[in-house]
Amino acid sequence: MTQAKVRLYVSQDLAAGQTLALGADQARYLVAVMRLGVGARIALFNGRDGEWLAELTEAGKRGAAARCVAQTAPLAMPPDLWLLFAPIKKARTDFIVEKAAEMGARRIVPVQTDYTNSERIRQDRLQAHAVEAAEQCGGTFVPEVTGLEKLVRLLDDWPEGRKLMFCDETRVGEAVGLADAAPGPWAILIGPEGGFSPPERARLEAAPFAHVVSLGPRILRADTAAVAAMTLWQMALGDWR
Amino acid sequence: MTQAKVRLYVSQDLAAGQTLALGADQARYLVAVMRLGVGARIALFNGRDGEWLAELTEAGKRGAAARCVAQTAPLAMPPDLWLLFAPIKKARTDFIVEKAAEMGARRIVPVQTDYTNSERIRQDRLQAHAVEAAEQCGGTFVPEVTGLEKLVRLLDDWPEGRKLMFCDETRVGEAVGLADAAPGPWAILIGPEGGFSPPERARLEAAPFAHVVSLGPRILRADTAAVAAMTLWQMALGDWR
Missing domain, CATH: 3.40.1280.10 (SPOUT methyltransferase, trefoil knot domain)
Structure with a gap:
């Protein structure tokens, strides 16, 4: 795990350099509740690509975007x-x-x-x-x-x-x-x-x-x-x- | 366990023939919610004397009483x-x-x-x-x-x-x-x-x-x-x- 205080699930693929748009609810949470702005670091995961450290590249109350910086944990599948x-x-x-x-x-x-x-x-x-x-x-x-x-x-x-x-x-x-x-x-x-x-x-x-x-x-x-x-x-x- | 549909915790001692008064909340639950009347059988326990089958001897919305009929389970203490x-x-x-x-x-x-x-x-x-x-x-x-x-x-x-x-x-x-x-x-x-x-x-x-x-x-x-x-x-x- 990263030290990022916010961890969000996203549906998009995660890979180095990938930029992705966050939904309106997530944007509101990041900006209005957690008071994060452009440059803040968050953790993202999608259930497939492990956990990624990402940096906010846009941070408005209606929309936000983040760019994947580095993978911080591999995917850990639970047993079947x-x-x-x-x-x-x-x-x-x-x-x-x-x-x-x-x-x-x-x-x-x-x-x-x-x-x-x-x-x-x-x-x-x-x-x-x-x-x-x-x-x-x-x-x-x-x-x-x-x-x-x-x-x-x-x-x-x-x-x-x-x-x-x-x-x-x-x-x-x-x-x-x-x-x-x-x-x-x-x-x-x-x-x-x-x-x-x-x-x-x-x-x-x-x-x-x-x-x-x-x-x-x-x-x-x-x-x-x-x-x-x-x-x-x-x-x-x-x-x- | 008895087959009684209602199990209540009481503070009084439980023993064969013992009659005990039930609190106002319990009386309301038995009479108004569970629609029980005099003669209905309930299970009682107090944390000390096991479980007892009891019969309602009074059943009003403000007060009820029950008489212990028989012990249906001994006290089962959990481990320490x-x-x-x-x-x-x-x-x-x-x-x-x-x-x-x-x-x-x-x-x-x-x-x-x-x-x-x-x-x-x-x-x-x-x-x-x-x-x-x-x-x-x-x-x-x-x-x-x-x-x-x-x-x-x-x-x-x-x-x-x-x-x-x-x-x-x-x-x-x-x-x-x-x-x-x-x-x-x-x-x-x-x-x-x-x-x-x-x-x-x-x-x-x-x-x-x-x-x-x-x-x-x-x-x-x-x-x-x-x-x-x-x-x-x-x-x-x-x-x-």
Whole structure:
């Protein structure tokens, strides 16, 4: 990371000497909030080209531009981990997306289950939360937030070779973990607060790619379970090893 | 746990045949929100006597009473783990307290550090969050939230025999963990988002009771770090083993 006080996500390519226009919201933030002017140094990343130190070449309240000076960090891809979760109340859903970005999920998949209340999500808003989390936390990668997918359909079309860590709240306190699990592409599934329906549970228990994991003797809320499960996975199989 | 849909924390003793008065807020919740009447069954716990199935013997909007029928779960004490954290923005502080209760901390200690902004906390409000988390999550124990304590004073009067897991954000990605740590009384310290001051850091590094731990290669927000650190500790030394 650079010592720049501002880190912004941009969509454009980043390369030495490249000049790029910043959006109106970013310009307002840089000029009106952070009081930066032409020549100020900021950090930029786009999820592909690592982190770059850039210098403001224009700084107006309606528009700004920056020129890439030097790469300050290479792209650091998180392991190939997806987080699947059933959207809950708005604040906790936002939280789960933020935490998944911090904890190093590569893809975030809201799933619709039989007991999920929400029929739709604001994918753009959730994606913006993932971007903000990466900006705040020094990440150079931003996980993609997909649209809402039906759990049963996902399980039917499950990608070959990907394993699924299924946090089963009915097995609280049992000693089931990742001790015998192998690295590779994985997904973590956090169920809805009302649990899985009997057909979903049967489907999950029969899936050859699924590993049941218990998250300790206390019942955790979905957002807590998401962070705890990602910690457990990163320690056993991911980049916390 | 009972199948009762309502779980309430009370301060009184719980024992077979014991009748107890419920507060006005609880009565309003039971009668006006949950539409319960005399004879309805609820679950009660007080942090000392486990969980009890109780029957409403009075159910008015201003007052209610319940009689203990049978104990449905013994007291499940979490391991002897304290969570020390520097209070941050209100929503994230509330969140850390809620998560500490879910994850099984026995005591929650807000600490004032050189770079902590807040001079005071609302101890009663934070304690209420811990109670609510226990009510929601089936816990029979409620961690105590202490008043704000100065970190340096805490370290000076550190209790003999208690170890301290110090999550050092400057050692992101290093392989420092709990592999060689022994069980027993512990505390986890989550620093403020601005980091520790040089004197605090020197004090922590010199403390014979402190173990440095790294929480992976990405920088985590304090609330994420709290959940991740408690997961790591519970798996290595606590009741997730």
